[in-house]
Amino acid sequence: MKLKTLAFWISLVLFGLFLALSVVYESTIYLYIASALPVLFVPLLPDFGSNQYIKPGKNRGQVEIIRTTSDSGASPLIMIRFYPGYVRWNKKWLYFSVSGISAYPMLAIPGDQTATLSALLHDLKAHPRKKGWIGIRLANLKQRTQNMSYTLQEINRLVIHVEDIQQVLTPGKGVSSPASKSTSIQA
Structure with a gap:
């Protein structure tokens, strides 16, 4: 405890x-x-009001989480598609579960009018108590949109690299470069 x-x-x-x-x-x-x-x-007291959760099976018409696959060797992506206004940008974290995500080929995703925003590795964290849940720091995304041509209320898709999610979920096993031996360069 x-x-x-x-x-x-x-x-x-x-x-x-x-x-x-x-x-x-x-x-x-x-x-x-x-x-x-x-x-x-x-x-x-716990701060329940500072987080938003995308719960599996709920809000089916409003939000969808998709894992893209590609034959070209490109890194797979997680896409969170939602109606504009679904994400409450005044919250600190947007949490979603990585289990049970549907996989689609890259070309099978409909090309509707989208305003996409990427969630980077430093925007993500594992949920402190729920295993398999990832949080996206919404303040970082809000700051990133300040110089864009669209507003937060127009955004309807978040994109995350699967590699970043794996690195967050397994913190000790992330990609790290070993320290290189120093070599001297001679002219």
Whole structure:
């Protein structure tokens, strides 16, 4: 159990204890202590409102996650297609599950009017508790669109390299270049 979760439960139990003591002993001091304790545990509450989740099987008409395949050897991509306005850009993270994503050939994706935005490796992180879930930092994407010809509300497709997702999900196994031996160059 994380320290923050443990501290939350301890402070909640202390709140209940001091509240019960104030009733049993009819003491205002215990009541004052109990009323001050929420100041301590409110910062420990989880921040549910800062994330948006694309849940598998829900919002079928509004959002779709596709994995592209290619015979040309190009890197496969994950595309998140959605109606403009579906993504709440005021949130911190947009999470989606990588399991159960449909795979289509590159040419099978319809060519509708799109405003596409790429999510790069530094925009991604693994969900701290849910295995197989990836988060996209929306603030980075918002900043990237400031000099573009379209607005956030017009964007209807996010593109992510599968290699980046694999690197985020397996942090110790990412591509790393070994340190090269120093060589001297002679003229």
